[in-house]
Amino acid sequence: MRDVTVVGVGMTRFGKFLDKGLKALGAEAIREALADAGIDQRQIEAAFVGNAMAGLITGQECIRGQVILRSLGLGGLPVYNMENACASASTALHTAWMAVAGGMYDVVLALGVEKLYDQEKRKSFTALGSAVDVEAAEEFRRQMSAELPAGGAEGAGETRSVFMDYYASEARQHMAKYGTRREDYALVAVKNHTNGSLNPKAQFQRARSLEEVLASPMIADPLTRLMCSPIGDGAAAAILCSAAFAPRFADARPVTVRASVLASGTPRMGRASSVVARAAQRAYEMGGVGPEEIDVAEVHDASAPAEIFLYEDLGFCKPGDGGRLIRDRLTSLAGRLPVNTSGGLLAKGHPVGATGIAQVVEVVGQLRARAGARQVGGAKVALTQNAGGVLDDEPAACAVHIFAV
């Protein structure tokens, strides 16, 4: 298969935009990516469009990509509408990569877009709740509620995602098994909100203290509100092309895709066999790099504890050692391996079907040394990890990408 490069990226600010629909959000990200690549949109040969929940929120259940692209004069392109819950954008990116690497197209667009806010807030949470086996969902909710410690059920109900119950359960297990502390989880939120304060595209741009994080309202013990990613609206886009084609975009400072892996979860036998660990292992093999060579990473911190589990699953440290990485500030901007320099899902925000490509926007900025106040000096190799849905206590989908300059 051929080498593939990213030659342009763009994204909207993430946030609550009740006046903007899928078309307006998508168009803004695409225009920025086209301008960044210095490419005429007529050179684009196909579009891979990730979205998770427009059917339940806006009613646009079908042909989501065509509706968006037509408004930009890109209506004639073959459109691959992709879905993988919160990993929809990385699935679109991966499929776009596969199409170029395999020789089908030379220049393609990958877009992730999501409109989660609605006047009727309950719609958003119903949609988020569809990223499980809905036939079995009632049972899932019952199990999770039964596990919640007394008092932890505050804030429960239909106006929050069932995923926070899942993450809370995992967080309590990690505390019991490895001695991880509630403060470790809070430090992840502190770090990511600090990073978000430096990112003009972030939904939240205000640094938060450890005290503020711990004192914010309890969502599902031990998760306080500031340890949970918000819902949001937004879009992110990337232009991919074959490496042979990239020199035509001389100004674009192409970034090479070293690995692109998509995997699904199965019931696991411990951390090392998690879907994230399996996907990461294959990505390291495909990319010919190890975790010790990663200079900067964006990972799926849908909740603060998740980032700590991901340090372990991605091989950034040994199982159980995740809490130490955050305590020792190794993943802070000035640390050895900065993680979620964008602010992550916690602060940059999490319009679910846009997140996977927004991660790529951040690491491409880092690898091009254009990340401004968030720049990680000398970053040459970057990793992104994006997960979606839950089945069998595992993410249903997980994509890991490695990029290099």
Next chain:
Amino acid sequence: MRDVTVVGVGMTRFGKFLDKGLKALGAEAIREALADAGIDQRQIEAAFVGNAMAGLITGQECIRGQVILRSLGLGGLPVYNMENACASASTALHTAWMAVAGGMYDVVLALGVEKLYDQEKRKSFTALGSAVDVEAAEEFRRQMSAELPAGGAEGAGETRSVFMDYYASEARQHMAKYGTRREDYALVAVKNHTNGSLNPKAQFQRARSLEEVLASPMIADPLTRLMCSPIGDGAAAAILCSAAFAPRFADARPVTVRASVLASGTPRMGRASSVVARAAQRAYEMGGVGPEEIDVAEVHDASAPAEIFLYEDLGFCKPGDGGRLIRDRLTSLAGRLPVNTSGGLLAKGHPVGATGIAQVVEVVGQLRARAGARQVGGAKVALTQNAGGVLDDEPAACAVHIFAV
């Protein structure tokens, strides 16, 4: 890119199955395809899953493929959830083809599945109505209603698809421009219901006379009920593998994919520039065959008039000559170019996200000379055409495949 073959196909009967969900339907089609290929399911490396409307009908908006595959013990496979309205299955098939042709995988599963019937019938039509630009849909409906001749509005309202208004409008234009007759459209329905009567997987297995078709209730002038595809439930699956890998499945009688093209509609300047004509032209170039070499075809007869338009768009005859093909019985089972030998969408049924692969099930059967009472003697080259959604009076998505033995 590498040659790709289809080594196994399977499908459920299409129909109304209120007691079967996506999992049961999908599992039945997959098991049949695996058995047909004589393959151990552990050899499958990835799954491409087409579905259009489960979010609005069953609530399973996300990770539709994972939920189905897990129930079969295929939970760990990378899953590409694909959507393109009524062309969702052919989009999944095309993407599966691209993945194998490009060298990413050797053996993959493509599945199309749809559950349209619900206790609450209105849900189905709301879902079908989401295959247009929903923001502009109100305007679309107004335009279509204004065009309906007096009396043609009988049966209109919220319990039928807006697409029948679209097709009726196109049918009236064809009559005015080319002298096509209401009876020509009815003959398509007669042919396809005759074919369906020979297909044990068809939703409707009863031959219909010209008089019956013309006398059935008017849906949107000139379309009577028997000229409109029904809604339905069903699933269809195909196993694809690289040609180099195919000899391992010695019993499978592999069928080669000669062309696989996906396109999107743009406002057209007449029939010759339609998205179908563009996709077909590219498929003929890719496959190195012309329309005169096609021995059997399955096309998207969502309404009876559509089949006549498709004869023209696919190059089976000159623009305006479609009515003659059906009058002269050239597309009947005993004709020169049998079309919709399965019964087509009109009689076999149209569970939208399953249709594109069900077409492949039929032509693979024909090319293997296993089509029973529907067998077309000596068929060596087959074409399938599947369309989805409507934007700018064109299908939003269209896939054309050519297969050969």
